[in-house]
Amino acid sequence: MRIAELFGIRVPVVQAPMAGVQGSALALAVSNAGGLGSLPAAMLGRDALGRELEAMQRGTTRPWNVNFFCHANPAPDPAADAAWRALLDPYYREFGIAGELQPRAAAREPFHADLLPLLERFRPPVVSFHFGLPEEALLAPLRAWGARIVSSATTVAEARWLEARGVDAIIAQGLEAGGHRGHFLDDDLTRQMGTFTLTPRIVAAVGVPVIAAGGIADAAGVRAALALGAAGVQVGTAFLCCAEATTGPMHRAALAAPDADHTALTNLFTGRPARGIVNRLMRELGPINAAAPAFPSAASALLPLRQAAEARGRTDFTPLWAGQNTAGCRAVPAAELLAGLAPGAAESAQ
Amino acid sequence: MRIAELFGIRVPVVQAPMAGVQGSALALAVSNAGGLGSLPAAMLGRDALGRELEAMQRGTTRPWNVNFFCHANPAPDPAADAAWRALLDPYYREFGIAGELQPRAAAREPFHADLLPLLERFRPPVVSFHFGLPEEALLAPLRAWGARIVSSATTVAEARWLEARGVDAIIAQGLEAGGHRGHFLDDDLTRQMGTFTLTPRIVAAVGVPVIAAGGIADAAGVRAALALGAAGVQVGTAFLCCAEATTGPMHRAALAAPDADHTALTNLFTGRPARGIVNRLMRELGPINAAAPAFPSAASALLPLRQAAEARGRTDFTPLWAGQNTAGCRAVPAAELLAGLAPGAAESAQ
Numbered sequence: 103m104r105i106a107e108l109f110g111i112r113v114p115v116v117q118a119p120m121a122g123v124q125g126s127a128l129a130l131a132v133s134n135a136g137g138l139g140s141l142p143a144a145m146l147g148r149d150a151l152g153r154e155l156e157a158m159q160r161g162t163t164r165p166w167n168v169n170f171f172c173h174a175n176p177a178p179d180p181a182a183d184a185a186w187r188a189l190l191d192p193y194y195r196e197f198g199i200a201g202e203l204q205p206r207a208a209a210r211e212p213f214h215a216d217l218l219p220l221l222e223r224f225r226p227p228v229v230s231f232h233f234g235l236p237e238e239a240l241l242a243p244l245r246a247w248g249a250r251i252v253s254s255a256t257t258v259a260e261a262r263w264l265e266a267r268g269v270d271a272i273i274a275q276g277l278e279a280g281g282h283r284g285h286f287l288d289d290d291l292t293r294q295m296g297t298f299t300l301t302p303r304i305v306a307a308v309g310v311p312v313i314a315a316g317g318i319a320d321a322a323g324v325r326a327a328l329a330l331g332a333a334g335v336q337v338g339t340a341f342l343c344c345a346e347a348t349t350g351p352m353h354r355a356a357l358a359a360p361d362a363d364h365t366a367l368t369n370l371f372t373g374r375p376a377r378g379i380v381n382r383l384m385r386e387l388g389p390i391n392a393a394a395p396a397f398p399s400a401a402s403a404l405l406p407l408r409q410a411a412e413a414r415g416r417t418d419f420t421p422l423w424a425g426q427n428t429a430g431c432r433a434v435p436a437a438e439l440l441a442g443l444a445p446g447a448a449e450s451a452q
Numbered sequence: 453m454r455i456a457e458l459f460g461i462r463v464p465v466v467q468a469p470m471a472g473v474q475g476s477a478l479a480l481a482v483s484n485a486g487g488l489g490s491l492p493a494a495m496l497g498r499d500a501l502g503r504e505l506e507a508m509q510r511g512t513t514r515p516w517n518v519n520f521f522c523h524a525n526p527a528p529d530p531a532a533d534a535a536w537r538a539l540l541d542p543y544y545r546e547f548g549i550a551g552e553l554q555p556r557a558a559a560r561e562p563f564h565a566d567l568l569p570l571l572e573r574f575r576p577p578v579v580s581f582h583f584g585l586p587e588e589a590l591l592a593p594l595r596a597w598g599a600r601i602v603s604s605a606t607t608v609a610e611a612r613w614l615e616a617r618g619v620d621a622i623i624a625q626g627l628e629a630g631g632h633r634g635h636f637l638d639d640d641l642t643r644q645m646g647t648f649t650l651t652p653r654i655v656a657a658v659g660v661p662v663i664a665a666g667g668i669a670d671a672a673g674v675r676a677a678l679a680l681g682a683a684g685v686q687v688g689t690a691f692l693c694c695a696e697a698t699t700g701p702m703h704r705a706a707l708a709a710p711d712a713d714h715t716a717l718t719n720l721f722t723g724r725p726a727r728g729i730v731n732r733l734m735r736e737l738g739p740i741n742a743a744a745p746a747f748p749s750a751a752s753a754l755l756p757l758r759q760a761a762e763a764r765g766r767t768d769f770t771p772l773w774a775g776q777n778t779a780g781c782r783a784v785p786a787a788e789l790l791a792g793l794a795p796g797a798a799e800s801a802q
Contacts, residue, residue: 258713277627278646292716292730292739296628296646298667298676299777303713306779317648322680326648329676363608363653366642380642389642427649429656 103311105138105334106447108271109165109228109250112136113440113447115324116273116313118338119169119230120281120423121145121210123353126157128346128436133164135437136447138228140167144210148220155224167228167252168221170213172236173374176396187403189393193383193419197410210372210398212236218243228252234260234286235267254284254315256294261304261312263287273336274304276316280339280425282376283367291367291375291390298330305331319430324443337443340430342423344439352417354433356381362428371404371421373397382418453661455488455684456797458621459515459578459600462486463790463797465674466623466663468688469519469580470631471495471560473703473773476507478696478786483514485787486797488578490517494560498570505574517578517602518571520563522586523724526746537753539743543769547760560722560748562586568593578602584610584636585617604634604665606644611654611662613637623686624654626666630689630775632726633717641717641725641740648680655681669780674793687793690780692773694789702767704783706731712778721754721771723747732768 106114117132119142129139141158143151158166187194194200213236221229222243229244230252241251245268254273255261261272275284276297283294295303297316305312311333318327319340327335342349342357349357356362356379367375368389374397375390383404387393394400407419432439456464467482469492479489491508493501508516537544544550563586571579572593579594580602591601600620605611611622625634626647633644645653647666655662661683668677668685677685692699692707699707706712706729717725718739724747725740733754737743744750757769782789 276646276648278649293714295713295776296626296648296667298626298647298673299628299669299775302670302672303777303779317646319649320652322652323648326676326679329679330672363645364643425649426645427653429653 103333105271105311105313108311108333109138111138111165113444114328114334115440115443116140116167116334116336117341117436117440118281118315118336119167120338120342120347123342123349123423124347126154126161127348128341128344129158129166130161131344131346131436132341132440133162133166135440136164137440138165138167140169140230142169144169144171144232147209148217151217152220155220155226158226159224165227167230168226169230169232170236171210171233172213172231173210173233173397175212176399179395179399182395183399183403186393186395186400189387189391190403190407193407197407199406199410210401213240215240222247225249230254230273232282232284235264235269238267241268252313255304256283256285256300257288258303258307260285260287261308265308265310269310271311271313271333272304272308273313273315274301274332276300276314278317278377278426279315280365280377281423282372282374297327301327301330301332317425317427319427321443321445323427323430335443337430339425339428340432340439340443341436343431343433344436345433346436352412352415352420353422356417356422357424357428357431362424363426365424365426369394369400371401373400376421376423377425379422379424381420381422382416453683455621455661455663458661458683459488461488461515463794464678464684465790465793466490466517466684466686467691467786467790468631468665468686469517469582470688470692470697470773473692473699474697476504476511477698478691478694479508479516480511481694481696481786482691482790483512483516485790486514487790488515488517490519490580491576492519494519494521494582497559498567501567502570505570505576508576509574515577517580518576519580519582520586521560521583522563522581523560523583523747525562526749529745529749532745533749533753536743536745536750539737539741540753540757543757547757549756549760560751563590565590572597575599580604580623582632582634585614585619588617591618602663605654606633606635606650607638608653608657610635610637611658615658615660619660621661621663621683622654622658623663623665624651624682626650626664628667628727628776629665630715630727631773632722632724647677651677651680651682667775667777669777671793671795673777673780685793687780689775689778690782690789690793691786693781693783694786695783696786702762702765702770703772706767706772707774707778707781712774713776715774715776719744719750721751723750726771726773727775729772729774731770731772732766
């Protein structure tokens with residue numbers, strides 16, 4: 103089954119949920135243009151989530167998706183936090199920041215039971231998860247109102263795990279993808295495969311529709327993913343410069359710079375490996391550093407540095423999330439970008 | 453221009469040259485079945501190369517390729533060699549090997565001027581290089597007899613460099629590919645892109661035909677690569693279990709094992725990053741270890757360990773070269789495997 107049929111959409115493209123750089127505006131633009139727009143909930147508090155869900159419900163009659171992280175928050179580890187701040191101390195001194203007076207970074211909260219009544223008010227047609235799935239007791243209510251359940255797999259083993267738990271579709275997140283890797287069964291990064299390998303391997307291993315993600319930036323990429331057996335695609339990076347995204351101006355400038363295609367997986371910004379454009383912090387500490395505390399704890403110690411550097415026009419400490427293929431980024435309305443990804447489907451949507 | 457036209461072949465598939473696991477037999481089988489068979493010269497001495505070139509000339513009237521490395525041999529570095537052997541010393545003791553009495557590993561020699569008279573006797577229709585290109589004075593004679601010149605790019609910058617030096621086609625070696633990475637302008641592995649990104653980026657950047665490599669294991673993969681703009685594909689891993697390959701039985705068994713899809717880039721076996729199935733040495737020293745001396749010096753200290761372990765039926769020290777996509781490996785004649793990669797082209801070759 104193709105995802106157009108599964109989700110009731112016209113264009114076989116899921117707009118990837120990208121916490122911190124987009125909200126309902128981008129998701130609505132994509133859904134109203136015939137794709138599946140996604141609202142990222144991971145960095146929204148309960149009130150903000152309620153407002154965004156209301157915006158989605160008001161703004162479209164088409165299917166849409168809301169995405170949650172489902173990590174387990176780590177136990178407090180003051181020693182690890184102290185070691186992390188000690189490593190960052192030269193930067194605090196460089197920017198004249200008191201390392202002890204940290205504002206909290208925007209929290210990343212996992213999906214939890216208290217959100218169910220709120221969600222039920224809006225009954226999102228699709229609910230997607232990253233880092234596995236919440237327990238079945240939290241999924242059953244979503245299924246009860248007919249929501250399609252989707253999650254990401256970065257290995258064949260994760261895809262089989264998700265299928266066994268009854269997901270309606272699996273996102274095959276290839277190594278090229280931007281933002282956080284969704285791995286949840288094994289944190290050995292050498293097990294992460296490129297889109298060209300991961301997509302057909304997962305297609306061969308499971309019976310549910312597979313959505314290819316990672317490196318897909320234009321209509322040729324969509325055709326190639328479908329040739330590999332995908333039932334549709336998920337595209338994130340290409341939407342980052344769209345008018346409706348909230349991507350900051352320095353992040354947009356980095357995406358347009360000649361070295362935008364130099365990305366790396368880094369655990370520095372949150373504690374979990376995520377792909378972003380290489381910047382000063384990644385160069386100086388190494389993109390993967392064992393001192394970064396467990397996800398999502400690494401973020402709060404970096405926030406004052408990011409703020410201080412950005413105030414001076416520098417992205418030395420800014421997570422510049424991006425996939426390897428930044429060639430598709432364009433500062434156009436999302437509907438125009440979506441139409442370019444699937445010209446045939448977009449025409450039939452007129 | 454598609455590579456079928458460029459090389460005068462029927463099936464748009466280059467069989468990847470794989471030094472150490474194949475010779476003229478595999479190359480001939482592929483060329484005679486309508487693809488472009490490749491003879492890897494890097495580990496052949498001059499006499500063996502002469503015999504293999506003669507076998508190619510006698511064995512086919514179809515186009516074929518001979519592949520050379522073109523690295524610069526490093527200056528002797530006794531301190532680095534000693535440090536490397538010291539790191540390996542616990543293994544020497546485990547296997548009762550005197551670390552001082554090393555047989556030399558099969559040498560990896562770069563292309564050099566003394567080979568030109570030998571090559572001119574056989575005038576290979578295609579000459580491909582890995583790790584860049586030799587100097588122009590060594591290429592001019594090949595061009596003079598009409599050989600097509602090909603090399604691998606792992607970044608857009610490398611593709612532009614190759615095009616500026618007049619290559620006839622560029623292999624876009626995606627990160628999924630097995631064996632040695634071909635990078636030659638920058639050894640920062642974070643610049644290496646997956647096939648799904650690298651192929652269209654290079655296609656957009658150069659005017660010569662681009663051959664996609666890395667993760668292509670079946671007909672769907674070939675179609676997907678062509679959809680991304682490739683003029684043809686290069687396939688290596690899928691041929692490793694063919695009857696005509698000289699892949700050893702333990703390597704074949706590893707390719708058929710459930711964990712064959714766990715590969716990593718490692719510099720342990722030669723000093724340069726190359727993709728192979730994760731084994732004991734890679735797990736215990738880390739796949740990338742700064743103590744491994746410069747390519748190709750790392751190999752000789754490992755050879756006695758490899759021999760001793762293999763004598764006990766173990767691949768602890770064997771380079772098990774493989775790409776990420778081992779799903780296409782089949783113990784069939786190469787002609788049958790080739791036909792499966794491009795059913796339409798193979799039919800028209802009947």
